[in-house]
Amino acid sequence: MRSALPAALLLALPALAACTQNATTDTSTAGGTGTIDVTATDTACEVSSDSAPAGTLTFQVTNGGSKVNEFYLYSADGKRIVGEVENIGPGLQSKLIVTAEQGAYLTACKPGMSGKGIRAGFTVHEPASGSAAPSTDQVLVSKAQNQYRLWVQRQADTLVSRTRQFVTAYAGGRDDVARSLYPQARTYWESIETVAESFGQLDPRTDAREADLRPGQKWTGWHRIEKDLWPQRDPSYTPLSAHQRQVYGDDLLDNVTTIRDGIGELTFTTDQIANGSSGLMEEVATSKVTGEEEYWSHTDLWDFAANVKGARVGYEDVRPILLGRDRALARTLDARFATIDRLLRQQRAGDGYRPYTDLGHTEVKRLADAVNALAEPLSHLTAAVLP
Amino acid sequence: MKLSRRGLIGSGSAVAGLAAGFTAGDAYAGRGDAAAGAVATTYPFRGEHQAGIVTPAQDRLHFAAFDVVTRSRAELVGLLKAWTLAAERMTRGLSAGPIGPTEGAPQAPPDDTGEAIGLSSGGLTLTFGFGPGLFRDDHGRDRFGLAGRRPEALADLPHFAGDQLDPDRSRGDLCIQACSEDPQVAVHAIRNLARIGFGTVAVRWSQLGFGRTSTTSTSQATPRNLFGFKDGTANVKAEETDALAEHVWVAADDDQAWLGGGSYLVARRVNMHIETWDRQGLQPQEDVVGRTKDTGAPLSGGTELTPLDLSARGADGPLIPVDSHVAVVSPERNRGARMLRRGYNFVDGSNALGGLDAGLFFIAYVRDPRTHFIPLQHRMAGHDAMMEYLRFTSSAVFAVPPGAAPGEYVGQALFT
Numbered sequence: 011m012r013s014a015l016p017a018a019l020l021l022a023l024p025a026l027a028a029c030t031q032n033a034t035t036d037t038s039t040a041g042g043t044g045t046i047d048v049t050a051t052d053t054a055c056e057v058s059s060d061s062a063p064a065g066t067l068t069f070q071v072t073n074g075g076s077k078v079n080e081f082y083l084y085s086a087d088g089k090r091i092v093g094e095v096e097n098i099g100p101g102l103q104s105k106l107i108v109t110a111e112q113g114a115y116l117t118a119c120k121p122g123m124s125g126k127g128i129r130a131g132f133t134v135h136e137p138a139s140g141s142a143a144p145s146t147d148q149v150l151v152s153k154a155q156n157q158y159r160l161w162v163q164r165q166a167d168t169l170v171s172r173t174r175q176f177v178t179a180y181a182g183g184r185d186d187v188a189r190s191l192y193p194q195a196r197t198y199w200e201s202i203e204t205v206a207e208s209f210g211q212l213d214p215r216t217d218a219r220e221a222d223l224r225p226g227q228k229w230t231g232w233h234r235i236e237k238d239l240w241p242q243r244d245p246s247y248t249p250l251s252a253h254q255r256q257v258y259g260d261d262l263l264d265n266v267t268t269i270r271d272g273i274g275e276l277t278f279t280t281d282q283i284a285n286g287s288s289g290l291m292e293e294v295a296t297s298k299v300t301g302e303e304e305y306w307s308h309t310d311l312w313d314f315a316a317n318v319k320g321a322r323v324g325y326e327d328v329r330p331i332l333l334g335r336d337r338a339l340a341r342t343l344d345a346r347f348a349t350i351d352r353l354l355r356q357q358r359a360g361d362g363y364r365p366y367t368d369l370g371h372t373e374v375k376r377l378a379d380a381v382n383a384l385a386e387p388l389s390h391l392t393a394a395v396l397p
Numbered sequence: 398m399k400l401s402r403r404g405l406i407g408s409g410s411a412v413a414g415l416a417a418g419f420t421a422g423d424a425y426a427g428r429g430d431a432a433a434g435a436v437a438t439t440y441p442f443r444g445e446h447q448a449g450i451v452t453p454a455q456d457r458l459h460f461a462a463f464d465v466v467t468r469s470r471a472e473l474v475g476l477l478k479a480w481t482l483a484a485e486r487m488t489r490g491l492s493a494g495p496i497g498p499t500e501g502a503p504q505a506p507p508d509d510t511g512e513a514i515g516l517s518s519g520g521l522t523l524t525f526g527f528g529p530g531l532f533r534d535d536h537g538r539d540r541f542g543l544a545g546r547r548p549e550a551l552a553d554l555p556h557f558a559g560d561q562l563d564p565d566r567s568r569g570d571l572c573i574q575a576c577s578e579d580p581q582v583a584v585h586a587i588r589n590l591a592r593i594g595f596g597t598v599a600v601r602w603s604q605l606g607f608g609r610t611s612t613t614s615t616s617q618a619t620p621r622n623l624f625g626f627k628d629g630t631a632n633v634k635a636e637e638t639d640a641l642a643e644h645v646w647v648a649a650d651d652d653q654a655w656l657g658g659g660s661y662l663v664a665r666r667v668n669m670h671i672e673t674w675d676r677q678g679l680q681p682q683e684d685v686v687g688r689t690k691d692t693g694a695p696l697s698g699g700t701e702l703t704p705l706d707l708s709a710r711g712a713d714g715p716l717i718p719v720d721s722h723v724a725v726v727s728p729e730r731n732r733g734a735r736m737l738r739r740g741y742n743f744v745d746g747s748n749a750l751g752g753l754d755a756g757l758f759f760i761a762y763v764r765d766p767r768t769h770f771i772p773l774q775h776r777m778a779g780h781d782a783m784m785e786y787l788r789f790t791s792s793a794v795f796a797v798p799p800g801a802a803p804g805e806y807v808g809q810a811l812f813t
Contacts, residue, residue: 281504346596371565375599379466383596393505 048119050098051075055119055128062110063138066152069106069117073098077121081106083132086114093156096123096163097274107277109144109152110134147334151280151397154327158283159276161323162202166270169198173266177259180235183252189239193309193362196232199266200316201323204289205276209269216265219305230261233306240306280328284392287324290317291385299378301366311363314377315354321388322347328395336394339387346384353380439518442485444800445658446646447807449522450737450762451635453614455576457519458606458741459583460664460758461591462569462793463598465531470541474812476597480525480573480590481806490518493589510592512585519579523586525807526662526795529553530570546811548652550661550765551796558778559789566602566791572662574760576739580607602791604666606741606758613739619693619701622757623669623742624786626686627693630701631728633737644735644769645762655810658799660762663770666743666791669756674786685782687721695723705729720782726773734769736761756787766794 045068047058052075071081078099083092083106092115093108112134118127137143144152172195180188199206199217207213214222216231223229235258241247250258278286297303298314325343332340353376357364369377440448467473483493492498494508501507532547534540553568573590575583584605591600610622611629615636622628633640642648649657674682679690687705688695697706697716707724709716717724728735739762744755763769778784798808 342596375565379464379599382599383466386592386595389506393502396504 045070048072048081048117049074050079050081050119050121052077052121053128055081055117055130057117057130057132060131061133061135063136063141064110064112064134064143065137065141066107066109066144067134069093069095069108070103071095071098071106071119072103073100075121076100078123080120080123080127082116082118082120082127083108083110084116084118084129086116086131088116088126088129092153094160096160097167106156107152108156109148111144111146111149112136147331150330150334154280154283154331155278158278158324158327161327162205162273162276162278165198165202165320166273169195169202170263170267170270172198173263177263180239181252181256181259183255185239188235189307192232192236192239192307193304193312196309197312197316199232200293200313201290201320202273203293203317203320204286205273206269209272212265212269216262216269219303221305230258231265232262233304234258235262236304237306240308243306280331280395280397281392283324283328284395287321287328288385288388288391290321290324291381291388293317294321295378295381295385299374299381301374304366308365308367309363310366311354311357311369315363318347318350318354321384322351325388325391328391331395332391336390339390339394342387343384343391346380346387350377350380350384353377438520439489440520440522442481442488442523442801443803443805447522447524447659447797447800448488449524449574449576450645450660450739450797451613451641452520452522452576453617453635454609454611454739455520455522455578456607456609457577457580457583458609458758459575459580459587459603460606460760461573461575461587461603462528462566462601462664463571463573463591463594464601465540465570465597466599467597468540470812472597473541474806476594477525477808477812478806479593481801483590483593484523484525484586484807487513487586487589488518488521488523490521493586493593510585510589512588513582516579516582516585519577519582521575521577521582521586523590524574524576524662524797526572526574526797527551527808527811528569528571528793528795530568543811546653546655548647548656548796550652550767551794554663554766554774554792554794555771557774557789559784559787560778560792561788561790562792563790566604566666568793569601569795571598572664572793572795574662574739580605604743604758604791605745606743608742610740610742610757611738613737623671623744623755624674624682624686626682626688626690627701628757629738629740630688630693631723631735633735640735641737644764645737647764651765656796656798660737660764660797661766661770662795662797663759663761663763663766664791664793664795665759665789667757667759668754668788668790670786670788671753671755684718684721685786687717687723696721718782720780722777722781722783725777725781731773731776732768734763734773736763736769736773762797 046062048069048071049056050071050073069081069083073079078097080094080096080098082094084090085092092110093106095104095106098104115132115134116129117132118129120127172191176188176191176195179191217233218229218231219233220229220237237244237247238250238255241249294314294317298310298317301308301310303313304310325347329340440452442448465473487493492509496508498507498509498511498514529547529551531541532543532551573587575586577583587603609620611632612619613632613635615634619627619630633644645660647656647659647661683689683696693701695703695705695717697709705717705723705727707715707717707727707729724730738760740757740759743758744753746754748754761770798811801807801809
């Protein structure tokens with residue numbers, strides 16, 4: 011985690027520092043239309059209008075069926091996703107906000123979240139009189155926002171399922187399995203760490219290291235269990251009982267599930283995406299490349315790679331916008347990401363990465379140099395893609 | 398140009414000099430108030446030679462060595478251009494980048510880190526050097542098409558008896574010597590230059606120094622090193638034009654023409670066994686140095702600036718012991734070789750055993766290390782009584798190109 015902020019301060023922050031809650035009002039910035047209502051059932055996909063003027067479109071999707079549903083806006087050939095909302099439970103609502111240019115599209119509901127879905131044509135015509143057509147930039151911004159939101163949601167879903175596997179193995183006393191699942195599950199935390207950190211209290215409960223604790227603060231979460239699985243550095247350590255294992259494991263799973271559910275409500279602006287990307291590289295620089303994060307297990311390079319991956323996804327998401335504004339910065343970032351990826355590949359072992367303690371000083375220094383080389387230009391991304 | 402500082406530092410303490418001499422030049426004042434630059438507290442970055450060599454030694458040092466991490470010659474040249482611009486700005490007391498520490502877009506990191514806001518340049522000089530690794534890497538590869546332009550004399554120093562070098566703080570492909578009367582200004586300069594370099598270079602090691610241990614001008618009083626002795630009395634001084642040409646400046650026809658007007662910089666981190674030294678009697682200390690601790694006069698008599706008389710004998714032998722430091726390194730015992738020393742004291746806190754991690758960060762500028770440094774260091778390592786109290790922990794050598802002319806970047810002649 012970024013730092014051991016006092017809990018009170020975390021609570022005092024605006025509820026979600028890195029992200030914003032889904033706006034409940036239409037946030038149209040160009041063109042603009044009323045909301046298009048979508049009623050999805052297990053067998054039908056009723057869209058209240060089959061056309062809208064170019065600009066920001068808001069699809070209000072209600073799941074009236076019994077299966078979990080999804081809603082998509084595709085390009086006319088059905089190959090390119092323009093926007094998407096997932097995981098709409100029975101009886102629940104969700105919203106897709108997308109900026110669309112004039113042209114032909116397809117809408118689709120996917121009851122049961124599989125198959126091609128129930129599709130229908132959708133036309134975006136010229137903007138309403140008095141409104142300007144959305145610029146290419148606005149379309150790119152909208153696309154970036156939707157893509158990133160979707161990616162974060164998927165990472166969070168996998169985080170929950172992998173954490174469940176991990177907790178099951180750990181609570182069941184299958185330590186070797188738990189030890190191999192630990193860094194795998196953590197990957198899905200670390201790739202969206204800057205988003206997860208925005209959940210105030212939940213972040214320290216989930217990801218605090220022993221050294222982060224305030225006096226009297228109870229230590230829970232990943233690293234508490236990490237120490238129990240790899241206690242070698244503490245000769246006086248008393249292992250947790252089977253009951254305690256269950257309690258700590260369930261608590262971890264509960265917390266990541268709550269975070270996942272909260273992430274489902276978030277949207278991201280392009281500067282938040284860029285800030286997140288930059289923030290993930292700061293995580294690498296302060297706690298991963300130093301070998302501090304995984305003090306007991308030494309699986310720091312898994313976290314390192316996951317942070318870099320999250321930073322890369324955020325960057326690539328806003329890259330089309332950047333290309334129109336600062337091509338030289340994009341070129342530099344492309345090259346620096348490539349360098350750090352190459353160095354990380356050299357550290358691969360089996361299905362993961364070498365233990366941090368196996369790395370020599372020269373290897374660590376080389377990684378640290380690559381982190382600096384990337385993080386410095388990446389710190390200019392936010393200002394470059396500001397809305 | 399340098400008039401305001403001479404009398405002040407020569408007659409009083411450096412602190413008094415700071416207080417009296419550096420109040421007029423407000424840092425970054427150039428942006429809004431050109432008149433503030435009227436008081437001469439800056440040294441021009443451009444000139445025949447780089448500043449920071451014969452410039453009267455400032456009191457504080459931050460020295461950094463870099464590894465070049467790019468394979469692109471164009472990127473390397475681009476960095477030297479960017480460094481030249483930033484260095485010229487900072488030596489004028491301006492911010493590192495043209496926007497400034499607080500004037501930029503709120504979402505963008507500022508192009509200057511800001512800790513020098515409100516400080517004068519303190520006579521900041523930034524001196525750049527090229528290490529042997531720039532010409533060929535450790536695998537012998539000609540990285541940037543420069544191998545044919547490496548001067549013969551630019552080679553890693555040989556092992557000297559007593560060397561216990563830390564490889565992670567020795568050598569380097571590039572170096573920057575930042576000197577200022579204000580430590581924060583020197584650190585600010587290295588920090589901002591390193592930041593500009595990320596991705597093209599990586600900091601390999603850096604060293605802070607305080608309390609210049611040499612005088613480079615006859616206007617300066619001789620300072621003391623951490624042994625408590627005056628150091629650098631016999632230094633080549635800025636005013637000795639002929640001696641500089643003979644011992645410090647590389648001539649264009651010495652070897653590679655691009656280095657004409659430049660010099661070689663030898664850097665050695667010399668740890669002193671401080672606590673052991675402090676237990677030596679005054680007389681034994683003076684015998685080790687060859688001078689009195691009080692005035693710095695040679696043990697053969699006179700005052701500080703009296704020439705050594707190595708032949709003067711007392712009842713028990715030479716007044717200046719043959720194994721004393723001044724005798725071992727004296728020009729007359731070393732084929733007349735002299736150097737321009739520009740070292741600094743350092744204290745990096747204490748070591749794991751509670752002793753001071755301290756000593757001398759030795760910097761010397763010479764015309765050719767093979768004649769002006771290596772033989773002296775071998776003699777010292779083999780014969781100098783002072784060696785008992787020294788441990789050499791870092792070593793590096795750099796070719797220091799001549800000064801950049803207007804419109805040029807530093808070291809341009811090497812690349813064209």
